[in-house]
Amino acid sequence: RKEVEQDPGPFNVPEGATVAFNCTYSNSASQSFFWYRQDCRKEPKLLMSVYSSGNEDGRFTAQLNRASQYISLLIRDSKLSDSATYLCVVNPLYNFNKFYFGSGTKLNVKP
Amino acid sequence: EAQVTQNPRYLITVTGKKLTVTCSQNMNHEYMSWYRQDPGLGLRQIYYSMNVEVTDKGDVPEGYKVSRKEKRNFPLILESPSPNQTSLYFCASSGPRAGRGDTQYFGPGTRLTVL
Numbered sequence: 001r002k003e004v005e006q007d008p009g010p011f012n013v014p015e016g017a018t019v020a021f022n023c024t025y026s027n028s029a030s031q032s033f034f035w036y037r038q039d040c041r042k043e044p045k046l047l048m049s050v051y052s053s054g055n056e057d058g059r060f061t062a063q064l065n066r067a068s069q070y071i072s073l074l075i076r077d078s079k080l081s082d083s084a085t086y087l088c089v090v091n092p093l094y095n096f097n098k099f100y101f102g103s104g105t106k107l108n109v110k111p
Numbered sequence: 112e113a114q115v116t117q118n119p120r121y122l123i124t125v126t127g128k129k130l131t132v133t134c135s136q137n138m139n140h141e142y143m144s145w146y147r148q149d150p151g152l153g154l155r156q157i158y159y160s161m162n163v164e165v166t167d168k169g170d171v172p173e174g175y176k177v178s179r180k181e182k183r184n185f186p187l188i189l190e191s192p193s194p195n196q197t198s199l200y201f202c203a204s205s206g207p208r209a210g211r212g213d214t215q216y217f218g219p220g221t222r223l224t225v226l
Contacts, residue, residue, distance in 0.1 A: 041220075087154070098156060099210070
């Protein structure tokens with residue numbers, strides 16, 4: 001079973017739409033959670049960390065549900081520039097030097 | 112400019128011919144890591160290093176070696192490449208709290224094809 005699972009998409013949404021992605025993780029002892037963004041054939045870049053209480057950064061909101069073992073990313077007022085693949089990343093409690101990446105969810109924002 | 116550099120960016124080679132992919136960072140980061148990215152599998156961690164002379168295996172270390180003799184450099188060595196090592200490779204670095212808040216910065220990637 002994969003450590004981290006994501007719906008690959010693609011999610012095709014119009015500009016201005018609100019879109020949400022979920023990511024599930026298998027290890028209940030996972031400690032830290034992140035969302036990265038990856039543009040086509042480019043390197044991943046940190047979008048935001050995910051805190052237990054949930055956190056917001058502008059149009060982006062991340063939530064963690066430990067009971068159901070998933071994290072979510074909500075994007076409001078989608079822009080064309082939000083088109084990318086969003087990677088969910090999990091870091092286990094037993095080794096904070098290891099990282100497990102999901103295979104990514106592709107978002108296409110259309111005019 | 113703070114950055115992680117990788118060389119070469121593209122490489123086509125043949126089975127069994129030893130190769131090294133270099134990774135260098137100019138941010139004085141303690142933590143460095145190598146990943147490979149394959150379609151449908153996401154990024155998988157190959158090796159990581161917490162500091163000079165301290166390395167450990169990630170999830171897919173077979174067929175790879177690393178060394179960390181200097182803080183800024185973390186080369187990935189394929190002693191005898193095979194076609195199943197054809198992939199997109201990323202190097203990353205971060206401060207010492209890689210999983211506890213420090214951002215991982217990724218290099219631009221190395222696309223390796225083994226024939």
